[in-house]
Amino acid sequence: MWTLYVGIFIALVWILDYFLLDRRQFKLVRRLNHPLRLPLIGQAWLALGIKPSQTREFIDKLNKGYNQLFPNVLCIYIGNKLEVGLSNYKYVERILTSTKFIAKSSLYDFLGDVLGEGLLFSTNQKWFERRRIITPTFHFKILGQFFEVFQKHSENLCRELENLADGRTFDVTPHINMTVLKSLCETAMGCEINEKDYSYLNAVKELSYHVATNFLTPWHRIKLLYNLTPTKRAQDKCAKIIHDFTTKLIEERRKMLIKSTENQDLSDLDNDEIGLKRKMCLLDVLLQSTSNGKPLSNDDIREEVNTFTFAGHDTTTIATCFTLYMISKHVDVQQKLNKEIEEVLGKDEVTFKSLSEFKYLDMVIKETLRLYPPVPIISRRLYDEDDFGDFVAPGNANYNLFLYSLLRNPANFEKPDEFNPDRFLENITPFGFIPFSAGQRNCIGQKFAMINIKTTIINILRNFEIFPGFIESKIEFHITLKSNGSFIALQKKIK
Template identity: 25%
Template sequence: METNAIEVPTADGLPLLGSLLDLRRDPLGAYERARSEHGDVVRIVSGPPGLRTTIHFVFSAAGAQQVLAGQSANFRKDDRFSLEMRQTFGNGLLSSLDDDHIRQRRLLSPLFTKKRVAEYATTVCDEVDALCAAWEADPGRRPDLNEDMSRLTVRMITRILFGADAEQAEDVVRHCMPVLGTYTLRRGLMPLNLPRSFPTPANRRARAAQRELHALCDRLIEQRRRGGASDHEAGTDLLTLLINARSDEDTPLTDEELRDQVLVFLLAGSDTTATSLTFTMYLLARHQDVQDSVRDEVRSVLGGRRPTPADLDEVPTVERVLKEAMRLYPAAPVLIRRAVRSTVVDGHAIPAGAYVYVSPWVTHRHPSYWPDPQRFLPDRFRPEEESHRPRYAWFPLGGGPRSCIGNHFAMLQMKLATATLLQRYRFAEAPPRVPLEVGVTIRAARAVECSLSPVGHVSADILPRPR
């Protein structure tokens, strides 16, 4: 370690509890205050003596790049929260380590290339059309973006994973995933937990939800192994592709590994995309000038027809709007690692064994990279603007060797959905502020209602189809 490394300052806290109350009341605000008062690398101490947790927060773009990419070998994903994630959702790509992670990524990467995920565009657009049909069937209702984008993304990921068997999966996923996400977060943040085998109400609810999800996945995996998928989508759904995934260096995924991957995709493919779409449409409803500009671009390219992957490069404003929404509301507000050896990060000494959090939430609001950071300004993501910023000033999908494998898939979903919705509707009258619920991901803590009005003629090929 460099001998001239700076000692990490400690954020102010109470004598007995440290920053525990601040972190429970308003964790995102506590992170932001720590940066503004103490700088880009800060220690936050939480909990009573004997049960204290010390976290080293890294808020600079350079520091985030070191932790996630440049010195990633010094930072492992084996912290307390990641252990709880493994116990809840299995040893899938999100939480696996070392050789397991390398093997899984080699097997799965070919299934998530930009060209490969483009094959799911029809499914994505079908589900967006179904949402539009539901809105038009009840024209007096003000849509709740929080609920409707959540339902949309669950339907998209279950259709893509399970094909024609999505109907039996949707209700299970929508019921079980929030239970397990909340449970895992609480255990990950507590300095001391009762064993999962103890019959507490929380343990019993989590075990029931886990059993229900496992039973669903195991049943569908067995069905695919027998070649018994139920319609023309059989053989093309993602579950079948996972079963058939091969590489020259690796053995195929076992049934347990398949189940773990499916659980990870259900978690990441629904919650994170739902958050991004909810806040994209919310911000557009609050900024009519931006919404009109994006709509004009979309309609000039599509002329009322359904978008395809080939169209997306022709509507760059859609991507800029999505990126700016993901800057302001990154679905994962922190990414957690543990230092396996003493390391200098952004000039500060991080000791071996320390928990290290990098925070998209805070870095995305850092005034060194984002002038007037609280404002919604999609033009920040014009190429000439992006070229002047550090690579890790914006990293909502992570980075380095553990970056999100589904980044092309997520952007495809969101671009197609945003283009389709704006071509058909004007969103307005959204609330001035949306309180947040901070869990494994962030999401709106209550309904995000807005008004919805059609914006003119659309081609017959994008009208809602009977289901």
């Protein structure tokens, strides 16, 4: 009797799976690399017990085990939802330059629920309109003003680090993180963050943790189940703190601009005027902008400011911390950087103009970003099939671009796991080095981030000698690249 029940159950599972599965899609997948798929659950069984610290090894193992047909292409079903993984620069270029892949992956939906449909998550006409509005914020003149903020906070950071400059190992991450957050809040919202506002900063950091938990937990993608979890309640609490803080600031800034005699639309200013009439921040740009002839609502503005702060603080922190970490481990690199600082600045203070003269520092940061991309995986959504030449890409699927694997691909870089800034003296394979993504949806704030990172690194190197700590950094794949810390030691320089 039990045999009959089991047989009926198995038959029902197969029948249900048959009707839930996109048959055309599955036909195309069968021509590509894919592990054994089970009815209803797909290949989700492969990830059982995988921890964040094991994600990189897990992806590498899958790629090596199923790359016989199309190298660096892998198809995985989570239930009946198809995820395609890619780390071949030709296919990555196809995706990032095609208008068919303009939509973000459905994996980001839970982030949109918290932050709204800002530039990072919006698509189609809304994305084009927001990109047009926000682009002037990163005008050369305004970036020059942002430098003043970065310089102020990096100098404060150096004073803070003096208390730790005794040769002992410590994790520099929390110090860099708070400095970056303060800088971002001031450049995004035009306000200085003080101790009474730390609840906002802590909420931003805590939200990053909850988002990562969602990203790595497949059943959290079922909203009915996720809404019952403690993670959802904690995430909602963080979101409320962030929204309340930003909304209050928007309302105050709006009233101030209405009273101001300098209230002028940024689009009316020519290149020489932008940033000269008064200091601009992202919030000012949004408050003075229109969409379809109407001012942006408070909700529109809030989602852009929150997205900018959330997306920018973690990635910039990661890039800065890993750059310091790599400098600490390579004495020759640190010596070259010190020499470059002496040649460019001498006894003078660093300026916005002088940043462009730090060519070797540029290469050091780029090499760090190659080895430790702040966003190790980016994802796009393809709704209709697309011919890649070698194969037909299935529609109705998420396409995950493994930047971490791409940037360490031996086909693109000689001795890819070695830290060698000089490799950037030569031409790099197009789309082989894209730590800030590429194409239409490339990171709009990449110049902003580089100015922030360079300013911080220069000021630290002018004040301290950097030594490797006694604890190695171990990386994990979340939405961003996480680690157990960036451990270094400092010694104050005698001037």
